Amino acid sequence: MSDLILEVRDLVVDIPVATGMLHPVQSISFDVTRGETLCIVGESGCGKSLTSLAVMDLLPGTASRTASVLKLDDEDLQSAGERRMTDIRGNKMAMIFQEPMTSLNPAYTIGNQLEEALLRHKQVSGAEARERAIYLLEKVGITAAASRLTQYPHQLSGGLRQRVMIAMALMCGPDLIIADEPTTALDVTIQAQILHLLADLQKEFNMGMILITHDLGVVARVADRVAVMYAGQIVETGTAKQVFENPTHPYTQGLLECIPIPGKTERGAPLGSIPGIVPSLVGDLPGCHFADRCPHVMDACRSGQVDLRPSFEDGHVFRCLLTPDQSAANLKKGAA
Amino acid sequence: MLKYILKRLGVAFMVALTVSVITFSLIYVSGDPAVALAGEAASNDEIEHIRKSYGYDRPIPVQYMDWLGRALQGDLGRSHYLKEDISDVILTRLPNTLILAGCAIAFALILSIPLGVAAAIRPNSLIDRFALTLAVVGQALPSFWFALIMMFFLGIQLRWLPISRVETWQGFIMPSIALGYYVTPGVMRLTRAGMLEVLQSDYIRTAKAKGLRPMVVLFKHALRNAIIPVVSLAAVQFGFMLGGSIVIESIFAINGLGFLAWETIQRGDLPMMQAIVLVLSLFYIVITFLADMLNAFLDPRIRVT
Structure with a gap:
């Protein structure tokens, strides 16, 4: 089997709205290989959740998706019919959602909801499904796993429910796991636990993982590669090291400056922020999407389309008219 | 529990x-x-x-x-007017009303729940519009008028069904439809609204993300949650039907409790009235209790704390 699990080229999501066509995801391309964690980072509304739903083919009603390539394990997901997609979902790729409090069905026991995923996709007996459910509940750090199976979601805390959701996603041993802000709704203390858990499981089961988040702290801890999204586009992507050590897109630089660093950020100093708001994505938006908020904006930024260009190292690209050197110089100036 | x-x-x-x-x-x-x-x-x-x-x-x-x-002890006294034991009178009349109300609620649920579900799956589709039309008509038509129209076509013109009395089971068909149709709009719209809401919920998205078959998502995961308020409504409506079938029982000359109540009011037969109110109320209480039990079965949040 090839190491490449997910291949996405030129993924576009369109949603018709009253005032025209909304383009929340505009020509996104990325790969996920086995054992790798790709973090998609961006602020609310940048299209990162829709990107993941588009891969799962779970977009809400009126939204439509197109791509030049959309392959999971070398299988074209675009030509797979809805019936084939139900065989793939939960089986070869699974998803963990942001809202653990509402993502489990209140009417059924944890055991029922865990086992049904496996019973749906694999030829196993009820007893085997139960065994697998207990095994995975223990894996995700739930004590007294066997007795949890008969409990209902409302009897569990948010952290426990998210652990159950993770176990559920792992039931069929998927190749790809998509976690859409899995820690956002949890207490800060629980967030770190869940994140470590996800990272450990991903290594242990050698899966590909897409982790969607707006939390750069999360990214720094678990990402192998990072894709920074802004207003429907990937503006910078590379390995975590490349992006964190040499951010070349002004938006990435701005994001990183927003993080207070203990010992470096002065007490009482104002926290960093990027002025301005995200542009509307209804209709066509010429030029660089970040132009209105960018501190280094030039006239040329607003005219033509801005393409991704290579940064210093291989595999590190960014969407800007500045050269990597100019960009790095800007960062130094800002820091000084 | x-x-x-x-x-x-x-x-x-x-x-x-x-x-x-x-x-x-x-x-x-x-x-x-x-x-x-x-x-x-x-x-x-x-x-x-x-x-x-x-x-x-x-x-x-x-x-x-x-x-x-x-x-x-089952002794409800004697009727001043009929000079009979009230319990005996009620026992002879009660079965007709129970059968009528039972058939009517069954008809209403069988018609309205599938229609409500179908309408919710495809909002604004043809079937949704059809269901909506049926609901509006059902709400607007007085049940006695609807009963008369049915009698005219099915009974007199086509001679398919008897227009009065319930000596045979066929006699129950038209009254049950007339009585049940009145309940259909409420149940249907509640089912539709409930399904629409549940289908938008996060756990339905989870069920789809698991790759479950659409039918499983719809009936196992969605309907069970959407049906809970419908149970309560249906129970209330069933109670109303038991006591409120006076019009239908009069039109179809069914010797039921509703008709008896009407007669009794005319006669000013207070002990009989008392007994009818008591019996109907007790049925209402039993139905409500059963509906609560059914809801507890459907929704573990009620029964497991």
Whole structure:
């Protein structure tokens, strides 16, 4: 089997709205290989959740998706019919959602909801499904796993429910796991636990993982590669090291400056922020999407389309008219 | 679960007790029952005699306890008008009403729940519009008019179904439809609204993300949650049907409890009225209790704490 699990080229999501066509995801391309964690980072509304739903083919009603390539394990997901997609979902790729409090069905026991995923996709007996459910509940750090199976979601805390959701996603041993802000709704203390858990499981089961988040702290801890999204586009992507050590897109630089660093950020100093708001994505938006908020904006930024260009190292690209050197110089100036 | 059942039983018992007090006091709401019984031309001595022989001279709490004690043993007294045991009269009339209301609610649920689900799956589709039209018509048509139209076409023109009496089971068809159709709009719209809401919920997205078959998502995961408020509504409607089938029973000449109630009011037969109100209320209480149990079964948040 090839190491490449997910291949996405030129993924576009369109949603018709009253005032025209909304383009929340505009020509996104990325790969996920086995054992790798790709973090998609961006602020609310940048299209990162829709990107993941588009891969799962779970977009809400009126939204439509197109791509030049959309392959999971070398299988074209675009030509797979809805019936084939139900065989793939939960089986070869699974998803963990942001809202653990509402993502489990209140009417059924944890055991029922865990086992049904496996019973749906694999030829196993009820007893085997139960065994697998207990095994995975223990894996995700739930004590007294066997007795949890008969409990209902409302009897569990948010952290426990998210652990159950993770176990559920792992039931069929998927190749790809998509976690859409899995820690956002949890207490800060629980967030770190869940994140470590996800990272450990991903290594242990050698899966590909897409982790969607707006939390750069999360990214720094678990990402192998990072894709920074802004207003429907990937503006910078590379390995975590490349992006964190040499951010070349002004938006990435701005994001990183927003993080207070203990010992470096002065007490009482104002926290960093990027002025301005995200542009509307209804209709066509010429030029660089970040132009209105960018501190280094030039006239040329607003005219033509801005393409991704290579940064210093291989595999590190960014969407800007500045050269990597100019960009790095800007960062130094800002820091000084 | 046991705690919940006991709690609901306790509530049911308290409601029944309250109903019995109110029902008992019906005797006194229209004035002195002895005067009413004796008639306009009666002398004071006659009134006094009636008061003594019916026991109306005793303190009211004693009368209540006596009445309640006998009612619990199935003795609801005698009808002043029919000169028969009230229990016997009610027992002969009750089955017709129970069958009618049962068929009517069954008809209503069988029609409205699938229609509500279908409408929710495809909002604004043809089937949704059809369901909406049916609901609007159902809400707007008086049931007696609808019954007459059915009688005219199915009974008189086509001669498919008997237009009155329920000697055969065919006789129940038109009255059940006429009575049940009236309930359809509410149940259908509640089912549709519930399904629409549930289908938007996060756990339905989870179910889809698991790759479950669309039918499993729809019926196992969505309908069970959407149906919970429908159960409560259907129970209330079933209760109304038991007592409120007067119009339909009159039109189709069905000797049921509703028709009996109407007759009894005409005659001013207070003990009979009292008994009918009591029996209907008890049915209502039982139905509500059963609906609570069904909801507890459907929704573990009610039964498991």
